[in-house]
Amino acid sequence: MTAPGWYKDPVDQAVQRYWDGEGWIGDPIPADEVPPAEPPAVAPPPPPPATPGTPQVGAVILPPGTPVPPGGFPPGQLPPGAVVLPPGTPLPPGLQPQGTLPPGGYPSGAVQVLLPPQALMAAGHAAAMPHGRQVATLGARLVARLIDIVVVLLINAAVTGWFVYQWLDEMLPLSREWLRRVQANESTSDIVQPERAGTLQVVILILIAALWFAYEVPSIANTGQTLGKRLLKIKVMRLESEEPIGFGRAIRRWNPLGLSVLLWTCGVGFLLQFLDSLSPVIDWPLHRAFHDRSAGTVVVRDVPSPSPSPSEPTGDPS
Numbered sequence: 001m002t003a004p005g006w007y008k009d010p011v012d013q014a015v016q017r018y019w020d021g022e023g024w025i026g027d028p029i030p031a032d033e034v035p036p037a038e039p040p041a042v043a044p045p046p047p048p049p050a051t052p053g054t055p056q057v058g059a060v061i062l063p064p065g066t067p068v069p070p071g072g073f074p075p076g077q078l079p080p081g082a083v084v085l086p087p088g089t090p091l092p093p094g095l096q097p098q099g100t101l102p103p104g105g106y107p108s109g110a111v112q113v114l115l116p117p118q119a120l121m122a123a124g125h126a127a128a129m130p131h132g133r134q135v136a137t138l139g140a141r142l143v144a145r146l147i148d149i150v151v152v153l154l155i156n157a158a159v160t161g162w163f164v165y166q167w168l169d170e171m172l173p174l175s176r177e178w179l180r181r182v183q184a185n186e187s188t189s190d191i192v193q194p195e196r197a198g199t200l201q202v203v204i205l206i207l208i209a210a211l212w213f214a215y216e217v218p219s220i221a222n223t224g225q226t227l228g229k230r231l232l233k234i235k236v237m238r239l240e241s242e243e244p245i246g247f248g249r250a251i252r253r254w255n256p257l258g259l260s261v262l263l264w265t266c267g268v269g270f271l272l273q274f275l276d277s278l279s280p281v282i283d284w285p286l287h288r289a290f291h292d293r294s295a296g297t298v299v300v301r302d303v304p305s306p307s308p309s310p311s312e313p314t315g316d317p318s
Helices: 138-183 197-220 227-232 248-264 268-282 290-295
Strands: 005-006 015-019 026-028 060-062 234-238 299-300
Touching: 138 197, 138 227, 138 268, 197 248, 227 234, 227 268, 248 268, 248 290, 268 290, 290 299
Parallel strands: none
Antiparallel strands: 005 015, 015 026, 234 299
């Protein structure tokens, strides 16, 4: 586990923030500034609204082309399609003030916009850049995973092939008898899987999980890369620092996908793995899968993005 201290913000390398061992606290300071010896003071939560049950107005995102009356909209009279964000919610990049709106009101080019929670991390930045690197694309991650699946399958074919052959030898006669009875409209209730076939099935699943663990966990722990990730030039990194993620996090990252192998026989394992594989699509802007979130990791390109030259603007001067 990373010790508490000041580290560069993985999303914005221009600032550093204090990591208390569980999360970021306090306000950021410039990356080149000498941090104080003590942790930053944490601001108290904002006071509740003066009138219970009446939420304070935060930002208002409007449908395109919505006319804004002089002086803004009267309370409670926003146009259809407007989205009211919680008070104090930072807005994602690209939204610019236009006209006179209620406090924090901004229009958007989308018909309707809902901010995901991860937008808080990227507010005010053109793109998320963990440790100065671009987030790995979903396509690159998919191809890398497919390469790793092929490698693990080849290893399993060599190690578990004999067990699979023995299992098929037990199950094929049973399957033929079941099919014959179904076609003859006979009862199949007395057909029971042989005990040896059940034992072989458990052994096969344990071997598949163990071989996958041996292939992926040590390489991710030390370098952040399996063979597939190395070929696609992407790697796994800690969210808060550039240190190797270590075996503890590598195991936590493997568990959601790897342990699901033991549930393949009832179909639940495949469902869990499918949902985990889809999860980066709905995570913005870092595209972290469930297994990344459980380990506090992010997948990035293995090529640091070039720093802008001093003559190039680095952001909005305001």
